[in-house]
Amino acid sequence: MWFDESAFYQIYPLGFCGAEAENDGGAVRHRLHLIEEQIPHIRACGFNAVLLNPLFESERHGYDTIDFFRVDRRLGDNDDLKRLVGKFHEAGIRVVLDGVFNHVGRRFFAFEEVRARREGTAKKDWFYIDFGGNTQYNDGFRYEGWEGHMELVRLNLSCPAVTDYIRRAVEFWIDEFGIDGLRLDVAYLLPDWFFGFLRGIVSSRRADFFLMGEVVHIQNFAKNVQPGLLDSITDYECCKGLVSALNSDNFFEIAHSLERLFGSQPWCLYTGKNLFSFVDNHDISRAYTALKDKRKAAAMYAVLFCMPGIPCVYYGSEYGAEGDKSQGDAALRPAFSAIARTEGALCELIAKLCRIRTQSRALAYGNYEKRVLSNKYFCFSRESGGERIFCAANISDAAVTFHAAEGEGADLLTGESVSLADFTLEPFSVKILSQKF
Helix, strand or coil: CHHHHCCEEEECHHHHCCCCCCCCCCCCCCCCHHHHCCHHHHHHCCCCEEEECCCEEECCCCCCEEEEEEECCCCCCHHHHHHHHHHHHHCCCEEEEEECCCEEECCCHHHHHHHHHHHHCHHHHHECEECCCCCCCCCCCEECEECCEEEEEEECCCCHHHHHHHHHHHHHHHHHHCCCEEEECCHHHCCHHHHHHHHHHHHCCCCCCEEEECCCCCCCCHHHCCCCCCCEEECHHHHHHHHHHHHCCCCHHHHHHHHHHHCCCCCCCCCCCCCEECCCCCCCCCHHHHCCCHHHHHHHHHHHHHCCCEEEEECCHHHCCCCCHHHCHHHHCCCHHHCCCCCCHHHHHHHHHHHHHHHCHHHHHCEEEEEEECCCEEEEEEEECCEEEEEEEECCCCCEEECCCCCEEEECCCCCEEECCCEEECCCEEEEEEEEC
16 A cells, blocks of 8 residues: 555644644634645655644644634634645645544533533533533533543543544545545544444545554554554554664664564564554654764664654654653644754755655565664665565674675665675664665
């Protein structure tokens, strides 16, 4: 499918466009053109898909939605989004939106009706309401919030009226805006049957529609990454494992996760499946901040783009943007205009990796095999359709000589011919090698 052959660029629109932290309910402010203006840059970097985090009407950060059918007024209106998706498509870039179906904001119309009419409205069944309790908001009743955050009201997905509302919203997003996929927020909290329900909705519109779930702990989620359910889930294990491995000079850590998830043994969890892979996003510290030794950035992105998965880069990270989670979410979600954007070695490397990844069937569909492993250097291969790709990385301060396989290969980063049986990596460098057979 197209998503298996894609490299994604993630944008958090409210931050990217410099929107106000609070929705004041006032006039529409047309800001989505700020994303449109960066399409040439996104395309020049080689990305062929974008993930747009929440952009429908919400109270603050987008995950507290109050209207699934209206673009957030701080970003623009529905016509603006329709134009933006169209411009992405003209550039050959697919568009995936963030679907927030576990919870809504307190100003969501159905919840406001419960606050006004209490037991006198059928909307009470849209939520998990206890009219014998109370909240810090003094509502005169209690309800379930997302993981204890009471500003995020949990939806009762077993209520037919709720699932009908979601069905109409998803159909509207596909029909009105022409989107290509959905990221399912907090998919780990959604009931298993919900994935089949959504698949039925989107398949009636698009046979190749992408459904990807946000999952923090992936140990027991493989049953949902199946035909008719989800296409992919977020690979937080490799995200954390890769950054940790580089910071501790211990490639064994990420190699263990790659083997456990994608290896050839029967007990490997996701062999033959592409999880959604990344090294940072809108919820965790920027990769360039998390990485203690910036000289290891090349190794980090080379492994990200070559390991099994669908690689994604968070906006601004191609420039080495920084942001520490300990400073709050706003530090991770700056306006794009506030990011120092100097075209340098990292941006150039990511652009090359994008093109390698989107043009290689071996990286899209190939198996995973460890070739060489030590604490400070690592080589693995992917193979499919008569091509074998080798990813080799050295994070030591000394040159390392590799014996990865017999024969010759082409270095896809430089175009040079290389002996796979005897090639050298300089300190803090990488090679991506292709061998035809």
